[in-house]
Amino acid sequence: MADDPHAPIFVISVAAELAEMHPQTLRQYDRLGLVSPSRAPGRSRRYSQHDVDLLREVQRLSQSGVSLEGIKRILELENQVAALQAKVKELSTELRERGDAARIFAAGLAGDVVRLNRGERPLPRSQAVVVWRPHRKS
Structure with a gap:
């Protein structure tokens, strides 16, 4: 479990400290859909290492002058690229096997x-x- 970067292990205060942000900023990013942490049974947020890395990327882009809406679009496009790369890999494997x-x-x-x-x-x-x-x- 410790090796899984998507395991929801950090409470909001720890994630905020790791990302060098205020917890309220993390809540705002969650509301905007920039970073979507898992929810514990009591509805409290649980962040993974992947989420913390994503928060750092959001912060880097924001400090570079990119608007939050622009950051959201960049993240969506990066997710689409990753999905397409996975599909290409899958199809390449299928072609090799056939x-x-x-x-x-x-x-x-x-x-x-x-x-x-x-x-x-x-x-x-x-x-x-x-x-x-x-x-x-x-």
Whole structure:
């Protein structure tokens, strides 16, 4: 459990001290949705090491002149990038496991993934990204 950066272990006063912020600032960031700590049975906030790291990042961005709304958007985009990177990793693993069977797929604007046959084009072409890996020569 100690190795899990997402384990909710810090009460608000400890998290505030670790992040070098006032506890009221942490409450405000929770209300704004910038950092969402877990809740203990008595509804008290419990922060993880990941939450503390995120609070430090919010503080760094804020001190750089980024508005709280801008910080919220940056964090949302970073979460989207992480999710897409995980999906790419998952699809790459699937492609490796399948060998030559399905080497071409398209990713649409909505994030959906479509496998394509060789020579087939996604429709509409202007709304897709096609990834292709050539066969490795032995």
